[in-house]
Structures are given as structure tokens and as C-alpha cells.
Amino acid sequence: MLKKQYLPKEKIISILNEYNIGVIKKIEPLATSGNISYIVLTDTDEYFLRISPDGIRWRSRGEIEAELELISFLSEKGIPVINAELQKNKETVIELDNKFGYLRKYNRGEEILSPDTKHLKKFGRILGKYHKAIEGYRTKNHRKHTWDLEETKKNFKQNKEIILKSSFSKKEEFIEKFEKEIFPLNFPKNLPLGTIHEDLGKRHVIWRKDSIIGIIDFDRCYFGKIILDLGQALRGWCFIDDWSNWSNKNFKAILEEYQKEKKLNGLEKEYLIDAVKFAVLERGLSFCLRFILVTQDPEDGDYAMNSVSENGFLNIIEKNRDKIEQIIKAA
Template identity: 20%
Template sequence: MAVYTDISDEELDDLLLQYDLGEVLSCKGIAEGVENSNFLLHMEAGFYILTLYEKRVEENDLPFFLGLMEHLAAKNFVSPTPIATKSGQSLTRVAGRPAAIIQFLEGRSIRRITPDHCALLGDTLADLHLAAQDFKLTRNNALDVTSWRNLFNRCKASNAEGQFSTAELKEIESELEFLELHWPQDLPTGVIHADLFPDNIFFLNNAVSGVIDYYFACTDFLAYDLAICMNAWCFETDSSFNITKARKLLNAYQKRREISVQELGALPLLCRGAAMRFYLTRLFDWLNQVDGALVKPKDPSEYLKKIRFHQDVTSVSAYGLTS
């Protein structure tokens, strides 16, 4: 959510005339995330998030993302609702970018993650999967296993100054070949969030108050969403794996939606793939930094350590479950 595109006062005023939100009291850029430009709007009607979708987000995908948020909110899931204009449109344009105004949710993201937070995450992720199962739209995962080879090649082309060693890139290429050869085929599929990191879920009074940032959401293996969350939530700052957090996450999820035997068997491989996906996107962002962005790209080496951990996992017992 870093700010890449600024909005003039005139552009903002013209945009807000399309809404029934009263006068604007303040508009401040949000210096978080890496995908879109976000602003906190304080209107007479309350607080909202104004998002400008940058070039990395395909405009044709926006009806899926906004429609999913509307669908989830209608199912009483803790998703923010896109705000419609006076003419009933959720998607508009400002400063040359497609844009939307989204409901502001109370709560805060958690920095010091406990096993109990992971249990709440498991509950919430299962609820999301169940609430979205009758969502009519679909979207292919643009960052699935079939995309990683091209992304890796683009990273190698951007590594002209040798920021990342030949040995590390060879290690990643070997892992990539393994994943391409062994990626599972027939697991339960549905709408997944695909980016449910700690900064994308809010807590308030020991409960989840909101899930945000659906701009990687897609149709893919449900268990892949679990793998993404395990990578994002169950490792400590020293890169050690916290089996208690993983057990809490998986057990809470299973109480809402049963994880099949096939999904459990594939989980170590899915975790390797999820770690690869975030290693590659972080590597690409590190090698292709955007001038003027308020946020420095994240170091990909964190996810190389996670790849290595999952490579040694032979069963889900390493994640705190019995197979």
C-alpha cells in the first residue's frame, strides 16, 4: 500500500463529487505494502480507504476483486465493502488510474504473533473459503507454478550487477524444476485470498475484525492458502519454525472445514511452492526497485530459508499434525 501516484486537490474533489460521503476532512497517504497507492480518507460520513490500482494490477481483474469483497461482506464475513458512487459504480478513475473507495475497518494488525492469533487466523481462513464457495466469478492465479519460470528468468536478467550470487540462483532453479515436476493436480479448489499476511488481517478485542487486500485473490487449491499462511505466520524472526503456531492454525481451520487426506499429504509441497512464490516476487521487487516509493522492498532471503525448511519436511507431523 505504498503511494506511487499522487492526487491533486482538484482531482480528489472531482472524484468525491461522485459519492454521497459529504465533505472531505483529510486525505493522507498510507506508507505500507507494495502493490497499490492507498490513502486514508476522513469524510463527513466517516473514514474510508481510497485505492489507486497501479500497473501491476490488471484492470480487467478489478470486478473480481471488488465483487468478492461485496460477496463476502454480504455473507457477514469480516471483509470491507466497496463504496458505490451515486450512480451505483464501485470502480472509478482518478489521476489516470482505476480507483475504488473501500469501507474502513476498525482494528489493527499484530506484530507479535501468538499461537492464539494463529488459531483465530485458521478460523477466519476457513470461514473465508466457505463464504466464497458460491461466488460466481473465477480468476486464474497469475502467480501460480506455471508463472514462476518466467519470473525467475526476469530476475536473472535484472541481476546484472550480481546482487544475488550464482550459487543462490542455481539453488532456486533446482527447486523450481522440482516444483514444476511434482506440483499436485487434483486438490479441492475454490476462491483463496493468496496474500493473507499479518498486515492484511485486523484484530480488535481478541477477535478478528477485518480481512483486507484481496488483490491477489484467485481460484486455486484451498490448501495452498493454508500453505501461504503457514509461511507468513508460523516462522519466528530468527527463521525458526514454530510448530505450536502451525498446529493451532491447522486445527482451528479443520474445525470449520475438513482438510482432506490428499490435501494433508500435499501440504509440504504446497508450502515449498508458497515460499518459492514469495521468494521470487520479493527478489524481482528487490532487483527492480521503484523510484519514489515510500516502502523499501522486502529482503527475499527470508523465504529462501523457508524453502530450505520445507524441503526437509517429509510429513505433516513436522507441522504439528498426525497424517
């Protein structure tokens, strides 16, 4: 599901020459889920170059500026993030052939894909701190791309025919089950809002010696309901055993520590399970369209189908509903 994308070397060099970063020693492409990314080694430091590609992952200059606004705001609030480097002309946003991006220091650390309780608690605490900081915060620049419930319903309606005409092997079953689950969902307008990350899975939290040193990849950030960000994070951290089981232990550890930084109100508690279910559905649709329009990778298609299949992710959540509700009530 991760792949490397490339720019001509001379164009990369032209971008890097706009910075005071020393002598370039090595430029290495980095596999990602969509952006054009490189690790750049110079005689002074390591850097991460990210450019939004054409197609569904394209972002405007304003959207990149909004992303960098959020990162700067979080840095001021003590959240471990890395600000973009300034170019010689004092700009932060890179423009190349109507593609936009930025350069930052590279966070040399590790992802922890099998976290223990200690890691889960630390993640829950930093997530609560993040959500407390961004409640009510909105960037001055606008993020056109959003992944909230209404946009997901709209996205599904617009792409339904594309799915039906595609080579996705179980397209009729996917559409039937997706429609059945997504359209009854609703979230009250008075749930707390903020500029959320939207993709705080394990790959986007960087560790060193059991400490979180970086939250990365704000490519999907937007102003929306904070509970949806929590639901998306719990989806990523509580499904275990290669997505075949749900861990109430993980859920409890994260939620208890989260509450020490930001207390969920009664309405947020009421809609938290729906937020996790929505996270599953949104990613299911995203992977379905990614399979059809971009990758043709069977793993993407399988993930999409497992999101809604009879014994898939939603079913696993429902089997654990009673215990999840007990944990939420006690938190």
C-alpha cells in the same frame, strides 16, 4: 518495504467528489507494498481509497470488478470484509488515467504481528471458514494475474535474464537455488479449487479487542488451488523471530482450528508442506523482482535471498519436517 505513493491532490478530490461521503476533512497517504492508497476523513466517516499504479501492480477494470465480486460474496457468507462504496452513478470501480481502484469504509483496528495462541486459533477458524465458503467459487470477471506454480515457473523463465543483468548481488546463487527447488514441485490437478486471497499474512487481518473485524487487501486474489492459499498463510503466520525460526506451536494451533471449519482431504494433507515451500519460493521471486524493478530496497533483496539460501526459510522448513508431518497426520 512499505512506501507511500501519491496522486495530485486535485485528482483525488475529483475522485472523492463522485461519492456522497460528506465534507472532506483530511486526506492522508498510506504506506503500502505497491498500491496508491489514502485514508480519507470526512465529517461523517473514515474511508480507504486504493488505486492500482502503473507497472507490475497495475490491474484492469475487470480484475478490480472480480476482486469486488469476491468481497461481496464473502460478505454474504459472513466473512468480515468491507464492500466498496457506490459512486453517485452507482458504479463501484474508480477509473483515473487508465488506473483503476475503489473506495471503501476504513477499518479502524490493529494488526497483531506477535499473535498468541488465542489469536492463532481465531485466525485458523476464520481461514477455514473462508476456504469452505470459496471452494468451487469463481468470479464472473476474470483475474488475469495469478501466482500459482505454473505461472511462477513461467515468470521465472521470462525474468531470468533480467535477474542476471541486474545489480542483485547474489543473482547467480539465487537463480541456481531457485531452479533447483521450483522445477521439481508439482501439484495434482484434482486438488480443491476456489477464488483464494493469496496473501493472508498478519498485516491483512484486522483486529479489535481480540476479535477479527476485517480481512483486507484482496489485490492478489485469483481462482486456484485452495491448498496454496493455506500454504501462503502458514508461511506468514508460522515463521517467527524476524523470520529466523519456524513455530510448530503456531502451525498446530492454526491447523487444528482450521479443520473445525474445513477438513483437509488426504491429498491436501499430502501436499501441504510443498504448498508452504512453494509459498516461500513464490515470495522469494516476487521480492527479487520487486528489488530489481521497483524499490532497490536492500530488505527486499535480503528477503529474496533468505528464501533459498543454505540456512534460509526452506532449510528451516526441512529441519521441522518430521514435526510438521506429525501435526498434519494428527489433524
